Amino acid sequence: MARRFMAAAAVGAMLLVACGSDKKSETTSAPATQAPAATEAPAATEAPAATEAPAATEAPAATEAPGTTAATAGDGLVGDTPATAGEGCGLNNGQKATGDPIKLGNVTTSVPGIDFTTGPAMMKAYFDCVNDNGGINGRPVQMLMENDNLKPEDAAAAARKLIETDKVVAMVGGFSIIDCPVNADYYEQMGYYVIVAGVPAECFSSPNIAAANMGPGYSALGAAQVVVDKGAKGTMITMTNKTATSDYNNSLAGLYAESKGLKWEDIQIPPPIEDANAAVLDAVNRAGEGGAVVLNYTPPEGLKILKAAEELGLIDKVIWGSSTPLNDNSVAAALGSAWANKLNVNAELSLLDDPRPEMELYRQVSKQYNPDAPLGSFQQMGFMIGRIIVKTLLDMDPADLDDPVKVNAAIKGIKNFDTHIVCKPWYFGALPDGNVPNNWDYNVVPDGTDTMVLDKDCFPIAEVEPILTAARAAEKAQGLNTP
């Protein structure tokens, strides 16, 4: 009996370690109250840091205020032009939507160490606000979210359930590590044009998928550009979670580093990180004095590494960079003064305290409809996708809103969607080699208190592989992202 017990206990324990969180299906609740009241003007931020030809690793010097940093310019950057989705939530008429909901689905990853649900949660918050303000010509929007549990079989089942059983008319706002590789062909087969916050390469190489973000690959590349600009020498270490799609995450940053004469090593650690001290010690040792370490983690995991580096006195040994997820004020708050200006976070989306109207609306909606969530990049992505789909649906003939073919044709046709959340207008594209509509970025740094502040204004992500080169050529030829 004892032998049986020991064997079962060991097997059970190992299975438990591997087990993810429960599959979760979330729908929009009944609309809350009314349109968000005007909030106070965002707190003034400190002057952001230098943007041009950043030298070495010292704290950058100040330039202009963040609110003006993304303005106009003749290169097509989004400035102070009105947002395509207009002011307020949807129709912005203060009337509650009624009737049959318009169902929108998404597949999202939520397992210990990788929880992306904050993005869809913010999109749902925007839908709630829209539903309190007339909905889609009177009809409410309903979000159906399925957790893929980081398992291909669950991701495949989730997409089929949403499209074939729940009859969603569009797939929008999925934040998943495996949805794109598992379901890209299925979406193409079903004629769905999917808007995601993409993670793996397949989110940027399918004509049927376009991302609001640029994903960990391009974002880490942006961070690599900055740390090289700031004088990284010798070796660049990149770090990410070890998952089925991890090889892509830092590959573009690696190509860039090598093109600049740096040696590149990628460290992948199975999530969640348990011994952060040993992990960061290893990374910094490999990078060597004056090298660079670029992180590609969600805030909880990334913070383990950064706090361990602080504990071991390793902050000033290398130049630190990170992809977008660490552009989160909760990260700045957790890091404190030791990290002031010392972590370069690539920001795919505008500053969290950007005063332009669309970001102001994001903060208002977050405060009223998603009050427990801090401001952060994932939430911005969810909000932005919500804005894009709601505007697209509002522009359609109301009689066509239950027809997935017509809804997806409308999604496919989105271009020049002017938003204050990304550097250039967004488009779907449906380009044969893949879509990378968000390909200009900011760089932000923690200010030493509780805020991420601008360090480098919108800059183009380097072309180190053919997809982005082809996308930029198509943008030029078709005028896809002209304000």
Place this chain on the structure above:
Amino acid sequence: MPGLGEYWPYIIQGLAFGAMYAVTGTGLVVLYRTTGVVNLAFGAIGAMGAHVAWSLLGGSLSKPNPQAEGWRVLAYPMLVVVCAALTLLYGMWIAPKLARRDPLVKSLGMVGVALFLLGIMKERWDTSKPRGLVLPSKKFTIAGGVVTTTQLIALGFAVLVVVVVSLFLKKTATGTAMRAIANDRDVSSLLGVPVRRVEALAWLGSGVICGCVFLLLPPLFKSIDQGTLTWFVVGALGGAIVGQFRSLPVTFFASLFIGVVEASLTPFDGHLAFMADFRKTTPFVVSVVAILWISRKRTVVLAGREMR
């Protein structure tokens, strides 16, 4: 492959984690020997205590690593109280109902508790945002490796727990009663040992140890990540298995060994880089090797029972 001197910083990290494995293993062994239950909810209970303490400290998304100020310093003892109370509650309320069931059923009961608590934590505390529980800590250098006071306390606490628990089991009447129950619950009861009361004491002791471990573990993990803390117990099982759920000193040294090996596998690179991928398997590999070694005589003794 790194040179031998380069291992020293990793050994320091490994000793700290090994110490936590050792204390956890001690808690598991004592409880198992007294009640026949492998407390697989040890980590979940500790994680729950850590989350409660985080909230009491005033933690929020804008203050993910709250510092203790004023009365909030009571959050730390409250962590221990929560762990002790949850463990004792289970021991007095549910465990007696399973007392005569198969050890497997008893342990699955603990898995149920772990999943239940994990569910509560996931709903109450969003897993997508960072949370940490910090202790005041200083750092200094020993032979080129950075050592923190938290790591030293972890190691010292492990030694203290093993010594005190060993002496308690050998020298006190209650300890003798615990050992008697571990040998034969029914006979002990017939001889007048207050079985329920002694078992309750074992549950309480396990809960207190759990609370103390989870005061130290979050600063080592730099997080109170629910999954990591909950399943930390699995790694700690390795040392207990090597100690055959009986010997505290063997559990202690095996746990330290596991912790050091785990950390030392980190810096491998080049053609040996794959070694780092197997870090998390260390407790299982060590356990399997130990079981094979023990069973070479074709007799395995677990918790005083011989298996052929």
